[in-house]
Every structure is written in C-alpha cells, then in structure tokens.
Amino acid sequence: MPQDPKLTPDDMLCFDVYAMQQAFNRLYKPLLAPLGLTYPQYLVMVVLWSEDQMPVGRIGARLGLESSTLTPLIKRLELAGLVTRSRDLQDERKVAVTLTQRGRAMETQAREIPRCVEASTGMDSAEIAELRGRLARLHGALTAAE
Amino acid sequence: MPQDPKLTPDDMLCFDVYAMQQAFNRLYKPLLAPLGLTYPQYLVMVVLWSEDQMPVGRIGARLGLESSTLTPLIKRLELAGLVTRSRDLQDERKVAVTLTQRGRAMETQAREIPRCVEASTGMDSAEIAELRGRLARLHGALTAAE
DNA sequence: TTCCAATATATCGTGCGCGATTTAATAGTG
DNA sequence: CACTATTAAATCGCGCACGATATATTGGAA
Numbered sequence: 122m123p124q125d126p127k128l129t130p131d132d133m134l135c136f137d138v139y140a141m142q143q144a145f146n147r148l149y150k151p152l153l154a155p156l157g158l159t160y161p162q163y164l165v166m167v168v169l170w171s172e173d174q175m176p177v178g179r180i181g182a183r184l185g186l187e188s189s190t191l192t193p194l195i196k197r198l199e200l201a202g203l204v205t206r207s208r209d210l211q212d213e214r215k216v217a218v219t220l221t222q223r224g225r226a227m228e229t230q231a232r233e234i235p236r237c238v239e240a241s242t243g244m245d246s247a248e249i250a251e252l253r254g255r256l257a258r259l260h261g262a263l264t265a266a267e
Numbered sequence: 268m269p270q271d272p273k274l275t276p277d278d279m280l281c282f283d284v285y286a287m288q289q290a291f292n293r294l295y296k297p298l299l300a301p302l303g304l305t306y307p308q309y310l311v312m313v314v315l316w317s318e319d320q321m322p323v324g325r326i327g328a329r330l331g332l333e334s335s336t337l338t339p340l341i342k343r344l345e346l347a348g349l350v351t352r353s354r355d356l357q358d359e360r361k362v363a364v365t366l367t368q369r370g371r372a373m374e375t376q377a378r379e380i381p382r383c384v385e386a387s388t389g390m391d392s393a394e395i396a397e398l399r400g401r402l403a404r405l406h407g408a409l410t411a412a413e
Numbered sequence: 414t415t416c417c418a419a420t421a422t423a424t425c426g427t428g429c430g431c432g433a434t435t436t437a438a439t440a441g442t443g
Numbered sequence: 444c445a446c447t448a449t450t451a452a453a454t455c456g457c458g459c460a461c462g463a464t465a466t467a468t469t470g471g472a473a
Contacts, residue, residue, distance in 0.1 A: 127317040128381060130310055130329060134395055135291045135384065137402040139310075142288045143331050144409040145281045146460090161429060164276055164285075171273040178451060183276060185289050188452050190430050197428085214438045214451040235274060238281065243408035249280055252405065255398050256283040262389035263290040292430090307459060324421060334422050336460050343458085360421040360468045416473080424465070435454070442447080 176215040322361040
C-alpha cells in the first residue's frame with residue numbers, strides 16, 4: 122500500500138496566501154517607513170483618501186476590520202496628526218474620522234507607492250488582473266462557505 | 268483633464284491577499300476549535316507531523332517566522348501537552364521540538380481538515396494548482412525585490 | 414588556550430486582529 | 444410616553460508578528 126504522503130505547509134493553498142501576506146508586508150515596510158505608517162494604517166489612509174469623513178464602522182466594512190482593531194489604530198493616526206475624530210451630530214453613536222491637512226498632504230507623497238509595488242510584482246497589468254479575478258472568485262467561495 | 272481616479276483598497280492586489288488571509292482564518296477557526304489550535308499553531312503541527320523532532324529554527328525557516336514568534340507559541344503547545352522542548356545534546360544552542368503521543372494522535376483527528384478546506388474553495392484541483400502556481404511566481408518576484 | 418565572531422533561542426516592546434463585553438445613543442413598540 | 448431591542452464605539456484579554464536586544468553556546472583564529 123502507498124506510504125501516506127506527508128502533508129507539508131508547502132502543499133497548502135492557505136499557506137501560499139499566508140506567505141504572500143508576509144511578502145507584501147516586507148515589501149511595504151520600507152516604502153511606508155518614510156511616512157511613518159504601518160500597512161494597516163496605510164489601508165485606512167487609502168480609504169480616507171478615496172472618501173474623506175467616514176465613520177469608524179464604514180472604514181471597518183471596507184477593510185473587514187472590527188472597531189476593536191480600528192479604534193486604537195485610528196487613535197494612533199490621530200496622535201500622528203493625520204486624522205481627527207469627532208462625534209457625528211446627526212447620530213452621536215458614530216465617530217467621524219476626518220483627514221487633517223497633513224493627512225491630506227500625505228496622499229501626494231504616497232502616490233508613487235502603488236507604482237513601486239506593481240513593478241515589484243514582475244507582472245503586467247493583464248496578468249495581475251487575471252490573478253485578482255481568481256482571488257476574488259476564491260474569496261467569494263470561502264466567505265460563502267462561512 | 269481627467270479627474271484623478273481615486274485608489275481604493277479594492278483596486279489593490281495586496282488587499283486581495285490581505286482579505287483572503289482574513290477569509291482563510293475565518294474558515295479555519297471553527298475547524299481548528301475542536302483541536303484547541305490557532306491557525307499558526309496548526310501550521311507548526313503540520314510541520315512536525317511531516318517531520319518530527321525539529322529545532323525551533325528549522326520550523327521558523329519552513330514557516331517564515333522568527334524565534335520571537337515561535338518560542339511563545341511552542342511554549343503554548345507544550346502547555347497543551349502536544350510537544351516537548353529539549354536542548355539538543357550535540358549543540359546545546361538548539362532546542363528540539365518533539366511531538367508527544369497526544370500531539371502525534373492529533374494528526375488523525377486533523378486529517379479531514381484539508382479535505383474540508385479544499386471543498387470550501389469551490390475549485391477543482393487543476394484550478395487550485397493553477398492559482399498556486401501564479402501565487403508562487405508572484406511570491407518569488409516579491410521576495411526577489413526584497 | 415584565549416579571545417572573538419557567528420549562531421540559536423529567548424526576551425522585550427509595539428502594533429495588529431478578534432471575540433466577548435460594556436457603554437451610550439437611537440429606533441421601535443406597546 | 445416608557446420600555447426594549449438594536450446599533451456604534453470603545454474596552455479588555457489573548458495570541459500572533461516583528462525588530463531590537465540579550466544570553467548562551469559553538470567554532471575559529473591568534
């Protein structure tokens with residue numbers, strides 16, 4: 122009978138994703154260091170650059186993060202002078218996060234980052250789109266399985 | 268002149284990977300809960316099931332993790348009675364991690380997990396292999412860019 | 414042998430990330 | 444209106460993850 126082929130992390134799709142996430146973090150670290158941002162902080166800034174003045178919950182919905190993660194993170198951004206937090210006057214449960222001038226100005230400094238990341242992938246845009254399509258399909262299947 | 272199309276996380280490949288990692292974690296959580304393992308702990312166990320009696324550094328090399336991450340994690344596995352830690356007699360700098368009987372026995376309980384995960388992907392093995400190939404290529408490119 | 418560089422873990426501090434709980438405000442219902 | 448359920452943030456505890464540093468062992472060179 123066949124010797125049971127041992128499963129290793131290298132055989133697992135989930136480990137590919139895990140390792141890829143590590144690789145992206147390593148790639149972004151030096152790119153974000155001049156801005157003083159971590160990768161999750163950068164994601165929040167990207168969200169705010171696309172649409173300023175957002176409540177915590179909406180940011181969380183975009184990024185798939187809980188308030189327990191976002192609240193301390195956003196407080197750090199506030200401490201860095203990049204955003205302000207203020208209660209929504211219409212609904213005082215909500216906390217609106219707004220870019221400061223410094224936070225808005227950072228967008229231009231960050232504009233070269235996506236270019237740089239894309240270059241590091243060694244793929245053309247068609248190839249990237251292909252991969253992204255497959256990942257989106259997989260993501261849909263996994264979240265449907267919930 | 269064209270209105271600058273705002274970049275959002277949904278436009279970014281790195282965010283696909285980030286979201287995918289979240290999705291895998293959500294998928295694994297209920298599968299690993301009966302075993303009392305977290306996902307990173309499961310990865311360490313997979314490594315040990317494939318080759319028992321490994322020093323901390325070798326486990327780290329397989330998973331891309333530092334001793335600062337692994338040492339506390341492995342101590343938790345030890346506390347759970349799944350592994351033992353012992354100094355290598357040949358080289359006392361190394362700490363050999365060895366499965367206990369309970370740790371070895373857990374492999375059979377865990378055997379259905381990969382099947383279950385694969386089923387949740389909604390992809391056949393050819394499609395998975397395709398995706399894994401692309402991810403491997405991207406991972407190579409990113410780490411080469413370092 | 415003595416000293417020094419390299420190696421293997423461990424420790425410490427900071428920042429995610431999540432589940433569970435808490436607090437406060439709003440929306441609905443009788 | 445009073446009461447209750449729902450919603451939005453915040454808080455707490457735990458576990459990863461990494462950089463920087465510490466400690467101890469090994470291997471080599473003078």
